[in-house]
Amino acid sequence: MKTRVCIIGGGPSGLLLAQLLHLQGIDSVVLERQSREHVLGRIRAGVLEHGFAAxxxxxxxxxxxxxxxxIHHGFxxxxxxxxDRIDLHKYSAGSSVLVYGQTELTRDLYAARERMNGSVIHDVQAVQPQGLTSASPAVxxxxGQELARVDCDFVIGADGFHGVSRQAIPPGVLKEYEKLYPFGWLGLLSRTPPVSPELVYAKHPRGFALCSLRSPQLSRYYIQVPSSERVEDWSDEAFWAELERRLPRSVADKLVTGAAIEKSIAPLRSFVAEPMRYGRLFLVGDAAHIVPPTGARGLNSAASDVHYLYHALLAHYQNGDDTGLDGYSAKALARVWKAQRFSWWMTNMLHSFPDALAYDQRLQDTELAYLFSSEAALRSLAENYVGLPF
Known part of the structure; x- marks a missing residue:
């Protein structure tokens, strides 16, 4: 099989890039390890910055x-x-965020690829990029039992943290930065009306909590739990009771509980791989960087990668201009590290750390007090939350 761009990974990043390229007459093939049903079964974030929506x-x-x-103008x-409310509209020059579940977003991208007869191949195994430093790479x-090969101009690694793409970069070239947090988020999805029309981030001595939503009838809640916890340790009743303890009375009194549609624990990790380009291989999204979900930067950071890479490939094929491809890694990483800083700051300000000193706890309290006493601090938070310019 021959194509211009081979995309490893059929999540939202890979599908979005394939769709954008297709509309410009640039053909691609998407390879996905899982079935379509499995991809659409993933429950992920749903806060989209304006750049992603665009x-x-x-x-x-x-x-x-x-x-x-x-559309949410605050949280x-x-x-x-x-x-205390963060007025995003006021402190970010009229910007906002859009709450729309990643599952639904991925469903829309799949539908678009079907309408245009885009090539998405599922259930692939033993994926191996080859010849990445040559003019003719392949995957x-x-x-099943059949071996196949895609010859292409470029390989895009959008296959997540555990994918093969990043592993194709030699250890002497690749540098990785990682921070593991001693806790995770236990999330519960329920068919219940949200407790609030806007997201509620809760800082509590027992641990962080988040009240989120997918629709007026679908709620997503999270509580901070030790990294050693298992989903099986938590009944629905235990989850709701712990969530209620961590919310102010005015919020907890409005909480409507119900059976879990889905329940899972997401570990918290900060991770960056440099560079994001090796020869004809370009990394996108979780293949190159991961942030704690506290600041809603994960999927949105992947969108900025797609933006830069789409325009770089467009310039290459339409104008023979490789400036964007040559500068992709540096440009993408500059924005990635800003997202890392913001997510790290939000995580440290709102979570309980098991080894925290009394001094650390006082600094947390002071950080929040300063935030709500300073318009400059509020502008900084709002600017990052709605999304820095691409």
């Missing part, structure tokens, strides 16, 4: 997002038994 519209995939997504931080894979 990319979806550019890809002609934004109709349902604009109809069903909820709430609960601390010391009270609620081999196995599907």
């Amino acid at each position: 990319l979806m519209r550019l890809a002609r995939c934004g109709t349902r997002m604009d109809q069903e997504g909820q 709430l931080i609960a601390h010391e038994g009270r609620l 081999t894979y196995r599907i």
Whole structure:
């Protein structure tokens, strides 16, 4: 098989890039290790910055997002038994975020690839990028008992943290930065009305909590748990009771509980791989960087990678200009590290750390007090939360 761009990974990043390229006449093949049903079964974040929403519209995939997504002009931080609101619209020059579940977003991208007869191959095994420093790279894979090969101009690694793409970069070239947190987020999805029309981030001595939503009838809640915890250790009743303890009374009294549709624990990790380019291989999204979900930067950071790479490939094929490809890694990483800083700051300000000193706890309290006493601090938070410019 011959194509211009071979994309390893059929999540939202890979599908979005394939869709954008297709609309410009640049053909691609997407290889995905899992089945389509498995990909659509993943429950992930749902806070989209305006730049990501604009990319979806550019890809002609934004109709349902604009109809069903909820525009949020702010969010709430609960601390010391009270609620303070972050006015995103006021402190970010009129910007906002769009709440729309990643599962639905991925569903829209799959539908678009089907309408355009885009090539997405599922259930591939033994994927192996080859010849990445040559002018003619390739990707081999196995599907069932059959061996196959894709010859291409470029290979895009959008296959996540555990994928093969990053591993194809030699150890002497690749440098990795990582921070593991001693806790995770236990998340519960329920068919219940959200406790608040805006997200509620809660700082509590027992641990962090987040009240989020997917729609007016679908809620997503999280509580901080030790990294050693297992989902099996938590009944629905135990989850709801612990969540209620961590919320201010004014919020907890509105909480509607129900059976879990899905329940899982996500470990918290900060990770960056440099460079994001090796020869004809370009890394995108979780293959190159991961952030704690506290600041809603994960999927949005992947979107900026797609933005830079799409325009770079467009310039290459339409104008013979490789400036964007040559500068992709440096440009993408500059924004990635800003997202890392913001996510690290939000995580440290709102979570309980098991080894924290009394001094550390006082600094946390002071950080929040300063935030709500300074318009400059509020502008900084809002600017990062709605998304820095691409």
